[in-house]
Amino acid sequence: MYSFNNDAEKIYFTLFNKSIPEEVYHRFQAVSKKIDNNYPHDKVVQYYELIGKTDDLEALELAARYLRKQPLLTEKFKLMVYLAEIMPDNYDVFINENPKRFIGYIKIIFTIMRTVFKLGKGLIIILFYKL
Amino acid sequence: MIYKVIIIGTGPSGVAAAFGFAEQGIQPLILDVGKVAQDVTPLNENIYDYRKKNDAFNIMIGKNYEMLDHVINKRSPSPKISSPYMQFVMEDAGSLSPITETGSHVIQSFAKGGLASAWGAGLYRFLDDELINVPVSAAELDPYYDKLTKEIGISGDTDDLTPFFGSTENLLRPLRLSGKSEKLYLKYQRTRRKLNASGIFIGRPRLGVLSQAYDNRISYNYHNLEMWFPNLPYIYTPAFTLEKLIRENKVVYRKSILAESWFRENGHLTVKARNLEDGLQVTFKCKKLVLAAGTINSAKIALKSKNDYRTKLPLLDNSLLQVPLITPSFIGDKLEKDSFGLTNLNILFDWHEYNLRLQGSIIELTSPARALFYEMFPLSARSNLTLIKYLLPSVSILFLYFPGSSNNSGYITLRSDNTLEVESFPCEISKKIIQKVAYTLLNMGAFTHPMLIRPPAHSIHYAGSMPMVENPRQNYHCNKYGELYGEPGIHVVDGSLLSYVPSKNHSFTLMANAMRIADYISRTIEK
Structure with a gap:
């Protein structure tokens, strides 16, 4: 079964590894329903089912994005990034205020490797759920 | 009452025409829808410093989630026009002038100051x-460029682009360069002889942005607010000159008036319009009518006045290529949050072998929301956030403009239900050109790759619907003074007049030309 309420929490946690602040939650809900309305009902139901079933949403979203499946999931991530960026608590996630050139390079290399791993995992999830 | 002159529209051309008439002692009536920004005071600190302490929802998302329109409704105007306090620029445009469009998304504005209320302020001769x-x-345009330079306050410099940008007289000093632009410029200066021989020139932009206090306006403060707040005193918009003319009683300004057509009666011209406050039809009489409603809307008014639902008028625009530039030594660096968020440098590719002159603007990416780039990066969600933090400080973008001509024009036609039909597609750009641009930039230390370049888009430099020609012999052609063929007393002064748009922002030229035409009308009008 799916719930229409837990996507905000799960997406936020996937992105920032912390609980969603109340303001962001309410703002996400206000817009989320409008985005749902752009999609056929069965796609929306599938989206909420996947949110309920999948532990690694990041992997699923990446693979789905590459295969052009479940665009609703990608849009919800995008929406969450916009809503999260404006919060002072997330300032450090988006803005680098201290020059860390060497660390920057390392992080980018690591992040590419991470993406490759997540893509593989996401493809398996998609196969498993027969998306 | 019969006015000597009526001007329709308050974009750059309309205001420059009004400025020209005022100089000649003629007080025109200006008809304008005149949408204005909500009353909002800009921050008096850098937006990033503000964001560190405050929830920036009202500024960056908007009470009605305006900034998320592209996510919710899949519309994609430029980020600047989408920002919450800039919404007035396109407010009600769809209902005031309905359009069915094929190809590119068409942007219209009924704001006081027109689309220039959200422009990049590039002003080029x-x-x-x-x-x-x-x-x-x-x-012939030079004296008007000179007068406008003094009115606006334009920053720029004498450099390698001066031969392409014209006189530097009365320019204010250029704005401070961002770190990345400075590095690129130094690299260019070290290798300029070789680059110039290959037709590549770099220099400082000509911008209507104040590098010093001017005409009771403060200088640019590097607070990075240009994306988010309207009417910043240091970024010129035509609305500034308009306000001054209204204050000095040099024009009569009527807002909430949507001009729809003209007709002739008893030897004068009558403008038929709708008063948007009560929805009633109103008329205004004049001797001379100046069309400055913008390329698309001036065309609509002309077609409507002639009850012409068949003619297809041309629509030109500069196609735009957005080329991301990565400066590797800035990877992992701090975000330069006090850099100027619009054009830092101009680059010119003057390639005789392709018979092509392309002008580009190198723009810092400090102003937009970081989230805008999240959707452009190809990695997993959290990895994209890492790129935003560590890669984005090293990225700037080159907006490269391609000429628009009758060979690659779209068209405008009016349907009997008053809807405009607009078709326009960006021109096709050869891979060879894209590769050559990428290779040139790579040699200057800015990494890019053809795969990172997005497909061409339009730049909103509309033109060409009622071109000015030497000897007009057909409807919708204008003479040297913008007077429409077969329509004495009707003068077009906006982008409609250009039958070719070079790879250069045309706003300043339209303003100078509007002043030139106003000068002519003033001389010929019965005083």
């Missing part, structure tokens, strides 16, 4: 070889 097919020379 045209050279003779850029005034193609129009019976006007650069020398």
